[in-house]
Amino acid sequence: MIHLDNISRLFRSDEVETTALTDIDLTVEAGEFVAVMGPSGCGKSTLLNILGTIDRPSAGRYLFESEDIAKAPEAELAKLRRDRLGFVFQSFNLIDELTIGENVALGLAYRSLGGAEKRERVAAAMDRVGIAHRKNHHPHQLSGGQQQRAAIARAIVGDPKLILADEPTGNLDTENGTQVMNILTELNTEGATIVMVTHSPAHADIAKRTVHMLDGRILTSARRAA
Numbered sequence: 059m060i061h062l063d064n065i066s067r068l069f070r071s072d073e074v075e076t077t078a079l080t081d082i083d084l085t086v087e088a089g090e091f092v093a094v095m096g097p098s099g100c101g102k103s104t105l106l107n108i109l110g111t112i113d114r115p116s117a118g119r120y121l122f123e124s125e126d127i128a129k130a131p132e133a134e135l136a137k138l139r140r141d142r143l144g145f146v147f148q149s150f151n152l153i154d155e156l157t158i159g160e161n162v163a164l165g166l167a168y169r170s171l172g173g174a175e176k177r178e179r180v181a182a183a184m185d186r187v188g189i190a191h192r193k194n195h196h197p198h199q200l201s202g203g204q205q206q207r208a209a210i211a212r213a214i215v216g217d218p219k220l221i222l223a224d225e226p227t228g229n230l231d232t233e234n235g236t237q238v239m240n241i242l243t244e245l246n247t248e249g250a251t252i253v254m255v256t257h258s259p260a261h262a263d264i265a266k267r268t269v270h271m272l273d274g275r276i277l278t279s280a281r282r283a284a
């Protein structure tokens with residue numbers, strides 16, 4: 059599904075140059091569940107942002123379903139994000155001025171679907187993660203676990219092929235973290251490809267493969283024993 063070939067990412071400002079990623083080669087097959095681990099600052103979020111086309115590599119090739127998109131026009135990338143990708147972040151990133159239902163509906167923004175179908179999909183996604191009864195609440199009225207489940211509903215309402223999750227359980231207690239992992243596992247079982255950054259060895263264990271990073275490089279990539 060995705061293939062990174064010799065990807066690097068340099069951040070330049072007036073005084074400093076930071077190499078966030080160096081010589082990254084990574085292939086993720088459709089249906090995989092990959093965990094990315096490594097110390098803070100090693101480039102995990104940069105890698106995920108590049109996979110999500112939120113950021114572009116400084117060099118290298120990024121093949122998404124065999125098409126090289128490293129230099130694709132922004133409009134094409136926006137369409138790819140809208141139609142095929144779902145994002146989940148550590149800090150939920152819900153909009154507090156909107157209700158939970160409206161936040162989830164954002165996952166369908168710019169989709170040419172009828173109003174009835176949009177409402178149906180939003181209801182199904184909320185139901186799926188167990189927050190349907192919170193539809194008219196605002197994010198600050200929900201617990202962290204509920205907020206993250208709302209964020210997952212927003213990510214999956216468009217039925218993405220690839221879900222990118224950056225420390226999705228990082229701000230949650232054990233029980234809520236387990237709930238989020240159960241939802242991700244279910245989505246993977248149903249066919250979604252998932253790449254998830256985590257600091258939790260237990261959560262990485264739930265994925266089928268763990269990629270270990272250090273100083274902008276991939277050290278090892280180990281598949282879980284069957």
Ligand SMILES: Nc1ncnc2c1ncn2[C@@H]1O[C@H](COP(=O)(O)OP(=O)(O)O)[C@@H](O)[C@H]1O
Binds near residue numbers: 098099
């Ligand atoms: N927008 C940016 N501008 C400058 N440096 C950045 C930027 N984003 C990340 N970095 C740097 O790149 C390195 C990797 O960061 P990041 O990918 O966020 O690491 P991680 O997610 O593993 O903690 C760090 O040294 C960080 O300071």
Ligand SMILES: [Mg+2]
Binds near residue numbers: 102
């Ligand atoms: Mg990070």
